[in-house]
Amino acid sequence: MAKKRKKQAHRSTAKAAVTQSPEARESEALQALEIGQYRDAIAALKALLKDDAASERSHARQLALAEAYAGRARELSDKGMLKEALVLWENRAALGPEVPPALEHSLLCLRLGDHAPALRHWSRGEALSRAERERIGEQLAAAVLAGDESLLEQLAADDPVRRHAEPARAALDAYCANEAAALEAALAQIPFRSPYRSWALLLKALARAEREPEATREMLKRIDDDSAFAPLRRAAEIALLEGTDLMRALLHAGPRQAELVAQLRGWSAQHIKLARDLAAIESDASAAKAPSQQALQRVLQRHRDLLGAEWVQQVSLRLLPPIPEPWDRRPKGWNALSAPERALVEAWNAEAHHNTYGWDLSEAWERVAMTLEEASKAGVDQERALAIALALRRFDARFRVLEADQPDLDPDSPETIAAGQLERSLEWDPDHCETYLRLIRWYRRADQLKDARRILSAAQARWPRDMAVLEAAMQTALASNAFKKAAGLARQMLEIDPINNSVRQQLVKAHLQHAAKQVRNRRGDLALKEIGEARAWVGRAAGLESLRERLRWIDGVLQMIYVEREAGRARLLEQLEQRGEGMLGRVELMLAIDLLGLRQDQTTELLGLRVGKVRERDDLLAIITQLRDFLEQTSRFTVRLVEQLQAMLKGAPWKRLERSELELACETFGRMQLNAARQEAAQAALKRWARTPIFEYHLYAAKYAKSGHPSAKEIDRMQEALMQAQEVGDMRVANQLRELMQEFLPFGGLPGPGFDPDFDPDEENDIPSAEVAAALTGALGLDHLLDALRRKPLKQALKETNMPKFLRDHFLAIAREEGEEVVVALLEDMVLGAAASLDDAPQPRPASGQRKRTSKKNPFNFDLF
Amino acid sequence: MSDPFLTLGIDPDADDAAVEAAYRSAIKRNPPDREPAAFQTVREAYERVRTQRDRIAYRLFETEPPQPLDLLRRAEARRHTVAPDAGAGDEPASNRPAPELIKALLRGAH
Numbered sequence: 001m002a003k004k005r006k007k008q009a010h011r012s013t014a015k016a017a018v019t020q021s022p023e024a025r026e027s028e029a030l031q032a033l034e035i036g037q038y039r040d041a042i043a044a045l046k047a048l049l050k051d052d053a054a055s056e057r058s059h060a061r062q063l064a065l066a067e068a069y070a071g072r073a074r075e076l077s078d079k080g081m082l083k084e085a086l087v088l089w090e091n092r093a094a095l096g097p098e099v100p101p102a103l104e105h106s107l108l109c110l111r112l113g114d115h116a117p118a119l120r121h122w123s124r125g126e127a128l129s130r131a132e133r134e135r136i137g138e139q140l141a142a143a144v145l146a147g148d149e150s151l152l153e154q155l156a157a158d159d160p161v162r163r164h165a166e167p168a169r170a171a172l173d174a175y176c177a178n179e180a181a182a183l184e185a186a187l188a189q190i191p192f193r194s195p196y197r198s199w200a201l202l203l204k205a206l207a208r209a210e211r212e213p214e215a216t217r218e219m220l221k222r223i224d225d226d227s228a229f230a231p232l233r234r235a236a237e238i239a240l241l242e243g244t245d246l247m248r249a250l251l252h253a254g255p256r257q258a259e260l261v262a263q264l265r266g267w268s269a270q271h272i273k274l275a276r277d278l279a280a281i282e283s284d285a286s287a288a289k290a291p292s293q294q295a296l297q298r299v300l301q302r303h304r305d306l307l308g309a310e311w312v313q314q315v316s317l318r319l320l321p322p323i324p325e326p327w328d329r330r331p332k333g334w335n336a337l338s339a340p341e342r343a344l345v346e347a348w349n350a351e352a353h354h355n356t357y358g359w360d361l362s363e364a365w366e367r368v369a370m371t372l373e374e375a376s377k378a379g380v381d382q383e384r385a386l387a388i389a390l391a392l393r394r395f396d397a398r399f400r401v402l403e404a405d406q407p408d409l410d411p412d413s414p415e416t417i418a419a420g421q422l423e424r425s426l427e428w429d430p431d432h433c434e435t436y437l438r439l440i441r442w443y444r445r446a447d448q449l450k451d452a453r454r455i456l457s458a459a460q461a462r463w464p465r466d467m468a469v470l471e472a473a474m475q476t477a478l479a480s481n482a483f484k485k486a487a488g489l490a491r492q493m494l495e496i497d498p499i500n501n502s503v504r505q506q507l508v509k510a511h512l513q514h515a516a517k518q519v520r521n522r523r524g525d526l527a528l529k530e531i532g533e534a535r536a537w538v539g540r541a542a543g544l545e546s547l548r549e550r551l552r553w554i555d556g557v558l559q560m561i562y563v564e565r566e567a568g569r570a571r572l573l574e575q576l577e578q579r580g581e582g583m584l585g586r587v588e589l590m591l592a593i594d595l596l597g598l599r600q601d602q603t604t605e606l607l608g609l610r611v612g613k614v615r616e617r618d619d620l621l622a623i624i625t626q627l628r629d630f631l632e633q634t635s636r637f638t639v640r641l642v643e644q645l646q647a648m649l650k651g652a653p654w655k656r657l658e659r660s661e662l663e664l665a666c667e668t669f670g671r672m673q674l675n676a677a678r679q680e681a682a683q684a685a686l687k688r689w690a691r692t693p694i695f696e697y698h699l700y701a702a703k704y705a706k707s708g709h710p711s712a713k714e715i716d717r718m719q720e721a722l723m724q725a726q727e728v729g730d731m732r733v734a735n736q737l738r739e740l741m742q743e744f745l746p747f748g749g750l751p752g753p754g755f756d757p758d759f760d761p762d763e764e765n766d767i768p769s770a771e772v773a774a775a776l777t778g779a780l781g782l783d784h785l786l787d788a789l790r791r792k793p794l795k796q797a798l799k800e801t802n803m804p805k806f807l808r809d810h811f812l813a814i815a816r817e818e819g820e821e822v823v824v825a826l827l828e829d830m831v832l833g834a835a836a837s838l839d840d841a842p843q844p845r846p847a848s849g850q851r852k853r854t855s856k857k858n859p860f861n862f863d864l865f
Numbered sequence: 866m867s868d869p870f871l872t873l874g875i876d877p878d879a880d881d882a883a884v885e886a887a888y889r890s891a892i893k894r895n896p897p898d899r900e901p902a903a904f905q906t907v908r909e910a911y912e913r914v915r916t917q918r919d920r921i922a923y924r925l926f927e928t929e930p931p932q933p934l935d936l937l938r939r940a941e942a943r944r945h946t947v948a949p950d951a952g953a954g955d956e957p958a959s960n961r962p963a964p965e966l967i968k969a970l971l972r973g974a975h
Contacts, residue, residue, distance in 0.1 A: 080975040111973050146971040176964045210960055232970045243934050254975025256966065263962040271940050278933040293930060300936065307939050311877060314924060315931045348928045368925075386921050394926065432918070 022052040026061060033064060038072035041065075059098065066092050066099040074104070080254060082112055103132060107139045107228075115143070115151050135226070137161060137195030142228035145169065145199065161195050168196040175203050183207060198229045206236060209264060213240050232260075239264035244282060251279035274303045293319045317341060323349040340371040347391075351398065362395040362417045380428075389429030392421040402438055407446035415442070426458075433463060440472045444479050452476050465496060474506065483514040487533070501543050508534045508547055509633055515554070516597040524562025527596070531555050546629045553592035557603060565606070572607060582619030583612050583648055584626065591630045594641040601640075614649055617656040623649075624661075627668050642673055649677040654684035666698035678702035693733045696721035701740055710744055712803065718744075719806045789827055794820045868931065869910035869923065871938040874945065877924065884914055 020028075029044035045065040049058060069092035076085035089105035106117035121128070122136050140161045143151055145168060155162040167189035174182035183203065190200045205219035217240055223233045235257040238249040250258055250272070262272040277299045284292060297319045304312045320331045323346070334342065343364075350364035369391040376384050396402055401418035408415050419442055422435050429435075436459035443452035456473055463469045470493045477486035490507040493500060511534035518527035535551050538544050556575060560568025572589065579585025586609065593603050614620050627645075630637075649669075657665065662685040669678035682699035686692065700718055704710055710718070718741050725734040788797035794815055798808045815823045870877050873887040888911040895903035914920045 080973065082973050142971050146968045172964055172967060176961050176967070178961045229971070231973060231975070232967065235970060243937075247933065247937060256969050256974040260962055260966055260970060263966065264960060266944065266960045267940075268944075271944070274940055275937055278937055281933050296931065296933060296936075299933075300931075303936070303940070306943070307936060308876075308943060311939060314877070315935075318928055318930045344925065352928070383917070383921060386918055387925060390918065390922050390925055429918070 022048060022055060022057075026057065029061075030064060033068050033071070036071065038068045038075065041068040042072060062095055062098060066095050069095075070102060070104070073108075077104075077108065082108060086112060103135070107136070110139050110143055113148070115148075115154060119154060134195070138198060139228045141165070141168065141195040141199060145172065145196075160193075164190050164194045164196050168199055171200065171203050175207060180207070198223050198227050202229050202232060202236070206264070209236070209240065216240060231257075235260040236264065247275055247279035247282055250275045251283060268306070270303065270306050274299070274306060277302065293321075313341075317345055320345055322352060324353050326350075338375065340368065340375050343368040343371040347394075361398070362414065362421065365391045365394040366421065368394075385428040389425040389432070392425035392428070393432075393435060396422055396438070402442040407442060409446055409448070415446075419443075423455075430458075430462070433459065433466065433468065436462075437468055437472055440476060444476055449476065449480050452479075465492075467493060467496060467500075470496075471503070471506075474503075474510075478506075478510050478513070481517075483510050486510045490537075499541075501541060504537050504541055504544060505547065505633070507537050508551070511537070512554070512595055512633075515558075516595065519558075519596050519598060524558055528555070528558050528562065531558060546626075547633075549588070550592055550595070550633075553588055554596060557589070557592055557596065557598065560603075560606060561598070569607060576607075576609075580619075582616055582622070583614045584619055584622045586612060586648070587623045587626055587645070590641055590644055591626065594637050595634065597638075599640070600638075600644055611644075611647055614652040617653055620649075620652050620657070620665075621661060624665050624668050627672055628664075631668070631671050637672070645672070645674055646676050649674065650680075652677070652680070654681050655688075657681075657684075659685065659689060663694060666695070666702075670698065670701065673705070675702040675705045691717075691721065691724065693721040693725035693728075693730065693737065697733060697737050697740060701736075704744070712805065715741065715744060716805045786828060786831060789824050794823060867906070867910075868935050868938075869913040871935055871942060872906055872910035873914070874938075874942045875914075876942070877920065879920075881916065884911070884920075 025044060025048050029041050029048060032038075032044060033041035042065065045061055045068060049061055049065065052058075055061070069088045073085040073088035073092070076082075076088065086105075086108055089102065089108060092099060093101065093105060101117075103121060106121050109116070110118040118136060118139060121132070122140060128136070137160065140151065140155075141164075144161060144165045152162050152165060157163075167186045171183055171186035171190070174180075174186055187200050187203065190196045194200075201219060201222060205216045208219070209216040217237070220233050220237055220240075223229055227233070235253070238246065238253055238257060239261040241249055246261075250261065253261065258272050258276070261267070262269065267275075281292060281295045281299065284295065297316060300307065300312045300316055300319075317337075323330065326346070330342075337345070347361075347364035347368050350361050354361055369388045372384055372388045372391065373380065380388070395414075396418040399414075401414050402422070404415055410416060419439060422439050426432070426435055436455055439455045440452050440459070443449070443455065453476060456469075456476055459466075459469045460473060470489055474486045474489040474493070477483075477489060487507060487510065490503050490510075493503045497503070511530045515527040515530035515534070518524070518530060531551060531554055535548070535555070538548050538551060553572075553575065556568055556572040558568075560572060576585040576589065579588070589603070590600060593600055614623060654662065654665075662681050665681045666678050666685070669675070669681065678698055679702040682695045682702060685695040686699060689695065696717060700710060700714060718737055722734055722737040722741070725731075725737060791797075795808075795812060798811060803811075811823050811827070814826075870879070873884065873891055875883055875887045879887070888907065891907040891911075892904060894900075895907055897904040912919075914923055
């Protein structure tokens with residue numbers, strides 16, 4: 001390559017000689033010199049001196065050539081090409097006496113064993129500058145340390161290079177022998193002004209390298225780049241690098257430098273070879289922008305002994321190329337793997353490519369467990385047993401299968417399979433409490449209480465005082481209506497953790513449920529007893545004030561109905577009076593009555609109360625807080641309660657609430673199914689903060705909670721709110737709006753995040769539903785739509801369909817890209833397909849061929865759906 | 866995420882006590898107030914391999930291919946744990962170089 005470039009340079013120079021003036025050639029040569037292209041500058045200047053020897057510029061050109069020689073010589077020295085560098089220095093010196101001798105030339109001669117030039121410089125003594133003296137002295141010192149004994153003999157007895165040579169060499173021996181005291185003693189004999197100063201610094205730094213790498217780096221920085229000890233410093237610096245920097249530096253380090261790195265780091269030769277191999281991979285990867293897994297695999301196998309055979313085997317599995325489908329070819333070397341390894345890799349691939357048609361994940365992990373079991377011929381050790389258990393738990397752990405909203409008890413359902421696997425995993429690893437708890441929770445939710453109790457008893461035998469197990473037991477007891485048992489368990493939990501308010505709350509809830517049960521059985525006495533026990537549990541515990549108050553209301557109601565009507569009545573009226581003139585007391589009473597399952601009107605009548613309205617801001621806020629508190633305790637409430645609350649909240653002072661208060665109100669009313677109040681609150685909010693996504697959502701969610709269908713304009717507003725929520729990053733509201741719109745839009749509404757418009761899981765069955773046709777045709781009949789599509793411009797036809805604006809825009813966008821014909825054909829297909837599914841609807845006429853159809857595309861291949 | 870065993874500098878077959886000891890030593894070197902990022906990495910690594918169950922789960926379920934640097938760190942970790950005659954190839958050298966090597970570098974050898 002060098003030869004080639006040289007030839008090119010000569011050719012260009014020769015060409016220039018023919019076409020350019022000497023001045024222009026000189027200018028180009030000086031430019032090359034300035035930018036560091038020394039080889040070009042040398043070639044050009046040499047040719048110029050030859051071709052234009054008589055020029056008065058010859059002297060200046062000669063000096064420029066000397067400079068170019070020096071620059072190139074320095075380049076070669078830096079690369080370690082010392083002999084080649086020397087040739088260039090000699091060429092420079094041969095230019096004549098006009099070119100002053102270079103110190104670097106003498107120093108290079110010294111490094112190559114020729115002392116004379118350097119000693120000539122050194123003998124000039126005081127004539128040298130301090131920097132020059134230090135530099136030559138250091139080079140002579142380095143040469144002495146490198147083992148050049150003859151040099152010492154040529155120096156005067158009082159020369160510092162000679163005087164300090166002994167302690168400097170002793171320091172080297174002490175350092176290499178790891179003798180700290182001897183090193184310290186030797187270094188103490190080297191004065192600060194000695195030519196060995198950098199050497200002393202270097203050894204001090206190296207001695208600290210193992211324990212204080214950061215301090216060592218700082219010390220090494222104090223050795224100059226042009227110091228005689230700089231090459232050694234650079235090697236030491238590489239040894240102090242870490243990670244990728246170290247690998248990269250090693251790739252470019254020479255063999256001796258790499259050897260020093262290996263010795264300083266305590267590496268073996270194989271270790272350093274590994275580092276170089278890895279650096280080569282990194283270098284290739286950065287060039288190709290993709291790491292070569294095959295190359296890494298090769299390095300792993302090559303350095304198997306160094307890295308540990310087991311580890312190499314384990315990570316090699318992760319480097320196998322992916323197997324997207326079970327029927328695909330297995331990678332090379334597959335048969336060399338053990339059965340568990342093959343099963344494991346297949347399970348990984350099943351996970352990576354899991355989809356409807358993909359690998360069966362539960363089976364894949366089941367196979368891993370099976371092969372692990374079969375591979376243990378001499379019995380399963382603890383580690384293997386844990387591995388089997390973990391493999392059996394993987395399907396549920398990966399997809400949280402047992403957390404589905406509606407438990408599916410079909411024997412082939414993923415949940416049943418996962419539950420079975422979890423149960424079997426306990427045979428291998430019976431000490432995993434979380435698995436018991438997951439199974440208990442799932443069986444309880446699936447109403448399989450017998451199974452829940454079976455797992456629970458196994459868990460209780462292992463962890464009798466574990467809070468999570470006790471809580472699971474209490475929940476199971478409550479689900480079985482075993483209130484006394486639940487209370488007993490709660491007592492146990494409170495013995496362990498007396499300040500656990502959650503337990504107290506759950507227990508009170510259990511007593512309230514039991515009291516309601518007694519009320520239904522017309523056993524007021526027993527209901528009162530339950531409430532008494534609940535009050536005892538609440539006691540004076542902090543943080544349970546609202547619960548205590550609710551129990552007071554309930555107790556009052558029960559007293560009035562079952563014990564002493566007048567006394568109970570007086571007590572409730574007094575309680576109401578204490579609550580002030582607002583409706584808060586009434587709401588609290590209503591909630592208490594509802595919890596007991598009593599009739600609202602009967603109690604209201606007994607108390608002689610009239611229907612009131614919420615008129616004050618504080619009253620409204622207190623009621624919202626009370627409702628939220630109520631929802632914390634129960635998710636069950638009667639329609640009658642909702643009706644009474646609706647009446648009470650009608651015309652409430654929404655305008656006096658702040659934005660956050662209105663948001664809270666809407667959210668609470670949504671949970672309580674107080675749709676009218678929620679709608680009023682949202683409307684009031686939208687008057688003040690128009691087009692706010694959260695209130696748009698509450699408005700339409702409340703307005704169409706039970707019946708009705710939003711108009712196209714309203715759907716447009718929802719769409720706009722959705723976009724706005726997305727723009728500001730409010731993904732919660734965006735998702736709420738998207739889910740809401742799904743109820744109103746055809747094809748299940750808008751796509752969610754990660755939607756793939758090209759994915760069609762069932763191409764043959766994509767017949768649009770009746771709702772599709774209804775949404776598309778809107779107020780017009782199918783015939784009208786088809787007629788409009790066939791006779792009018794697309795834009796006008798779509799407008800007449802009363803289709804939501806964003807849908808119209810979408811179809812028009814497709815028309816712009818694909819042509820109107822495509823959209824018309826697509827809509828005709830959809831309408832005809834949808835009409836075919838309508839039993840009672842009049843069937844539209846098929847296309848009479850007025851428009852020529854272009855290629856038929858997948859009708860569901862939209863951006864939106 | 867990097868290999869937690871390599872982050873902690875332990876073998877995959879290390880027991881609970883070895884993991885705990887490696888973690889304590891690592892957080893001493895990387896205290897949260899001075900090296901928050903390194904501390905977080907160590908903490909996460911520890912959480913991933915704290916119990917025997919965690920360690921087996923890592924071996925079974927981790928599919929992230931190793932990076933070149935992981936191999937170097939593995940060799941480094943093994944150097945501290947494996948005896949020279951335990952099949953790790955040739956013997957590791959001492960941490961002090963031979964005087965001849967220093968002299969060669971001073972003579973300009975690369």
